[in-house]
Amino acid sequence: MGTALHPVTRDGRLLQAVVLGVVGLGLIAPIGLGLLQTGRAAFGILYALGHTELTLDPWRDLAALPGFATSLRLTLGTGLGSTLLSLLLATGFCAAVHARMSPMAGARLLTPFLAIPHAAMAVGLAFVLAPSGWIARALAPLAGWERPPDLATVNDGWGLALLVGLMVKEVPFLLLVILSALSQIPVARHMAAGRALGYGRGIVWVKIIMPQVWPMIRLPVWVVLAYALSVVDMAIILGPSNPPTLALAVTRWFTDPDPAMILPASAGAVLQAVLVVLGVGLLLGLEAAGKRVGLWWLRRGGRGLSAEPGLWAASAAVMALMAAGTLAMASLLVWSLAWRWSFPQIMPESLSLKPWAGAMQGWTRALSNTLILAGATVGLSLVLAIALLEGEDRARRGRAAWAESLIYLPLLIPQIGFLYGLNVVFLRAGISSGMAAVIWAQTLFVFPYVMIALSGPWRSMDPRMVNAAAALGAGPWRRLMAVKLPILLRPILTAAAIGAAVSVAQYLPTLFMGAGRIATLTTEAVTLSSGSDRRVTGVYASLQAALPLAAYLAAFAIPAIAHRNRRALMGTETA
C-alpha cells in the first residue's frame, strides 16, 4: 500500500528538516566547535602561538595559579549552595501558600523578579547591602553609626553576597516553574486524600506532591545549577574579587594581556563544563537516593513528624529575599536620581536629573545597541521557533527526542566553556567581532527560551480549530496567518518578552564576540559597578532593568487591547 503523503505534509517535513538544519548548524554546531577549540587549547594545542603538541601542561599551570583552590571552593559553595537552598525554600514556600494563592496572581507577582537581568539585580543588591546601603542606613540610628560601618557586606570573601544575589533571582524562577508544574496535578484532592489518611500538610507535600512535581522541574533545576556554577556578571558585582569564583577567574585569564594565559584559561573553561556535568550528576544521585529513602520512609507509614515550622521558616526566608529584591530594584532608580545623599539619611536630600543628563551620550549609545541586539535576536528566534512549530504541524509529527534535547543544550553548557573557542571559529571563518557576531552568539541563548515559552501554548491549541479552518477552504499559509498566529498572539508576545529579557541580560557573549567594542547597558553597568559613581551606575542599571519590564508590559497590554472584546482570549493566561 502506498503511503502517499499530502503535498502539505511533504512541504512540512521539508520545512521541519530545513529549520532543524538551521538550528543544528547555526546554533548547536558552533557550540560544539567552540567546545572543541577550547578543549584543544586546554591540552596545549594553540597554533596561533606555535603550540602544536598535546600536553597536560595547561592543567598543571591551572592548578598552580594563585587562588585556584579557593576559586574552586567558592564556585562549588555558591553554585551548589544557592541552587539547593533556592530549591528547598521555593518548595517550602509553595507547600505553605499554594492553596492560598491564585496561579495568575503568583505569576504577576514574580514577573519583575524574572524580567530584571542578573547584573541589574546585582547592582541593586550591592546598593542595598553595602555598608552605606539602605540596610545599614536603617540600622544606623539603632547601632549609633555616624559613618558607614567597616564591614565587607558585598564582595565578601565567603561569597555570601553572591549566594544571596543568586537566590534572589533563582527562587522566583523556581517558584514559577513549581507553580506551573502544580497546575498539572490535582493538588487539592491529593492533599485531602493524604490528610484524611492522617498525614500532616507538610508530609503530604513531601511524600505525595513533590515526587510528582520533580520530573516536571528537573530540567529547569539543572539549568539553574549550570547557571549558578558559571555566572560571571553577578560574580563581578557581588562576589569576592581576589580570588574570585572560577568562572570569573577564567574570564580574567582569557582576557589577560599575556596570550599564553589562554592555555590554562582553556583548561579552566573545560573544568567549568566538567563541574556542571558533575553537578547534574550529583543531582541525579540525590534523586536516586531520595527515591530509595523516600520509599522506605513512605512504606513505614509514619505520620508523626510535623513539617509545619520548616514550611513557615522557608516562607519567611522567601519573603525576605523578595523584599531584598524589591528594595534592590527601587534603589537603582533612587541612586540614579540622587544628588546629595549623606550617610544615615534614608532618602536622598536632593534629587537631580544630572546623572542622566551627564551620561546621556553614553547611555543612549548603549541603549540603542541593546535595542538593536534584542530586536534582532528576538526576531530571529521567533521566526525560527514559529517555522519549526509550523513545520511540525504541517509534517503532522512532533519533534524527535534528540532534537528536543539539542535545543536546550545551550542552557546547560557554561558560556565560558565555549565562547573563547567560538570566537576563534568565527574569526577563522572570516566573521569579525562585531554586531553580527554578537547577534549570532546571543541567539544561541535567546532561541531556547523562546522555544520553551512558545512550544506549550502552541501545542495546547485545539487542533480542531485549525481543521475547521481547513474545512472552510483555508490553505496552510492562511491557517497560520489568519487563525494560529492571532489566537496565539499572547503567548507569542510573552515568548518575545522572555527572549528580550534574555538578550538584554547577556554579558559574556557580548563581551567576547564584540571584542569589547559593543557597549550594551549590561556591559556598561557591569564595568561601572566597580567604579565609585553609584549615580551613573544607577542610570545604566535602571535602564537595563526597565527594558525587559517594558517588554513584559507590552506583552500584557497589546493582547489586552487587541482582544479587548474577545472574552475567550482574555484572562486565560497560564504561566
Add this chain to the structure above:
Amino acid sequence: MSLDLEALCIRSATDGALFAPLTLHVPAGGVVTVMGPSGVGKSTLLDGIGGHLAHGFRLSGRVMLNGRDVTHLPAEARRIGLMFQDPLLFPHLSLGDNLAFGLPPALRGQAIRRATVEEALGQSGLSGLHDRDPATLSGGQRARAALMRSLLAAPEALLLDEPFSKLDAGLRDEVRRFAFAHVKSRVIPTLMVTHDPEDAAATGGEVVELKGYGPNQT
C-alpha cells in the same frame, strides 16, 4: 452529486485497522448516519474523509466526491465541510468575520460579501450580531453560526461529528431541525456520526453501523 466511500479503512500505527472496510454511498440531499460504540473511530473516519488525519494514521480505499477522487487532496482543496460537537468559532474574530472567513474568495466586493454574511446571519436568527464576540453568544446561537459558517463556504459535502451532543435537551431539537432543514435545502450529501438514536431518527436517512475490530488486529 454524491459522496462515495470505497472500501475505506483507517489504520493506526499502534492498533492496526480501526474498523472493517467501509463502502458507502451518500446521495445529494441525503443524510447518512454512522453509528457505533464509542472508541470505534467514528471521529477518525470523518477526519479521514475530510483530510484531517493526525500523524500515525493511514488510510486505504478511496473517497470520491461527485466522481472526483479527493483521497490525496489536502483538506482545504476537498470542499468538504466539517462540524464538530463544539462550534469552534475562531475566538479572535467577530461573529460576522467568522462567517466571512468561510466565504469563497471568488465572491468579490466588500459590499456583496458583507450582504451575504448579513443574510446568513438573518437566516440563522442572528440578525444584528455581526460585531459580537462569539464567546458571548448562547450555545444554540453558536451552533447555528458554526453550521452557517460551514455552509457559506459552499461545500460539496458536509460531515457532522456528533454535532448536537453538547447542547441541552431542549435546544438540541431546535438546532437539529435548523441544521437538517438547511442541509437539505443545499442538496449536498451529508454524513453524520453520532451515538444518539434520536439524531439518526431525525434525519430520515440510512443508518450504518460501524463495526470495530479489537485492538492489535491488522
